[in-house]
Amino acid sequence: MILRRVVLLLWCSIAAVVWAQQPSEMKPVTDRLAASVYTGPSMATLRELTDTFGGRLTGAPAYQRSAEWAAAKFRNYGIQNVRLEPFTIPAGWQRGSASGALVSPLPRPLNVASLGWSPSTPAGGVQGAVVVVSDVSAEKLKDTEPFRGKIVVLDSSKIFAEGWTKALPKLDAAWPVFQKAGVLAAVMTDREKNNVLNAHDMLWGAKMLPLPGAEIGMEDGKLIQRLLEQGPVTIQIVLDNKTAGETQVNNVVAEIRGSERPEEWILIGAHLDSWDFGTGAQDNGAGTASVLEVARAMMTLGKAPRRSVRFALWGGEEQGLLGSYAYTLAHKEELSKCVAVLNTDNGAGHPKGWKVEGRKDLKDAMQPWSDALLKDLSGGELSMETTYDTDHGPFLLQGVPALDLWVDMSKYFEIHHKSSDTIDKVDTLDFKAGTALVAVTAYAIAQSDKPIAPHIDHAAVGEILKEAKLDELLAYVGVWKP
Secondary structure, three states, X not given: OHHHHHHHHHHHHHHOOOOOOOOOOXXXXXXXXXXXXXXXXXXXXXXXXXXXXXOOOOOOHHHHHHHHHHHHHHHHOOOOEEEEEEEEXXXXXXXXXXXXXXXXXXXXXXXXXXXEOOOOOOOOOEEEEEEEEOOOOOOOOOOOHHHOOOEEEEOHHHHOOOOHHHHHHHHHHHHHHHHHOOOOEEEEEOOOHHHOOOOOEOOOOOOOOOOOEEEEOHHHHHHHHHHHOOOOOEEEEEEEEEEEOOEEEEEEEEEEOOOOEEEEEEEEEEEOOOOOOOOOHHHHHHHHHHHHHHHHHHHHHOOOOOEEEEEEEEOOHHHOOHHHHHHHHHOHHHHHHEEEEEEOXXXXXXXXXXXXXXXXXXXXXXXXXHHHHHHHHOOOEEEOOOOXXXXXXXXXHOOOOEEEEEEOOOOHHHXXXXXXXXXXXXXXXXXXXXXXXXXXXXXXXXXXXXXXOOOOOHHHHHHHHHHOOOHHHHHHOOOOOO
């Protein structure tokens, strides 16, 4: 039943529009059904992306090839204005091999992976006695002598007990302390059962760690701590990664120029990069394929909406929303003409609706459309939650009305950043329903007589961030000035 709703609602919402003109890049309509995102090739696109390129780590060759592939897709849909927009990250990094072992009091292999942007260990690895650190506050790290010549095991369950927003500044300050103290390596315990490892880094902004950093499975970490209760523990860590200096990364941007108000534009975005354990199907191949599919469907209609529509696939999201932030800086002078940003990066779960990022006026403006257009797509809910965890965030900081697709995430973290993030975990029905939600919402905003909501000023943005307890963290990482 829901499939019929998806097809019919998307069809009726778009086909009822009276077009003003036909820009040259738009193709004649030959098959109205082809405009449906349900019958479209989005699952095939997602499979091509994930199975061909695999994990798309920012700055790595797989990412660069996937960006060129995505640009070719947009062009194949008939969009003439397609470009790769470069930005620079401080360091390039590619994962190599990693191994670890308990040496004493008993020999035993450890489940080990490099932390993102970790340097390699010296040839043959490092071996040393273990000291466990569960508090990385400056006060606790004043005496560094216990760390000298040791391997520090960071107890993530305690360090992150108050959340990553509180832990990040303390960890940032701890790394140079460990380096100065002559720590051989720092090992973070994972918090996933069954020694499952999650790919992640420890510094904001694609910066190299100052010393080798690894992660080990949760159960391995607990074993080490139990053994330490009985006496000294020695472990060995071997990391071999490929690193580089400043590295250019490309965002992929395409635009369908509007038929009546081309100077006004909306942006539909998702991040193209992923971590490299799996193939990034849910995070964020699904969002990438959705953006491509909405572009394809709009081009298939044959005529442009009133406002211009930009499609963006970002790099560097996993390292701190780097690509989308760079875009807001590069295009700051024209952001006043950006009517809305729609972002999709929460997996391919069953759609719920949209997060309006703390803006009551945006919620009120969306409510009639949610009730009339999106409810039958099971996407009529609106959340006031404010986040800076994906690429709507930099636009939120600029006061642009920002919508982040809200989906059921109850199963998402079972595969998030893991080797199991593959296309077989994507439910076709939920994925296509979410894509339809993006398509219908975007089209309604692009066609509306007036902008959905005004831009808000710096002070108003600050109040939203303060209410969400994000202001101090974003000021710390340098993306927000109170």
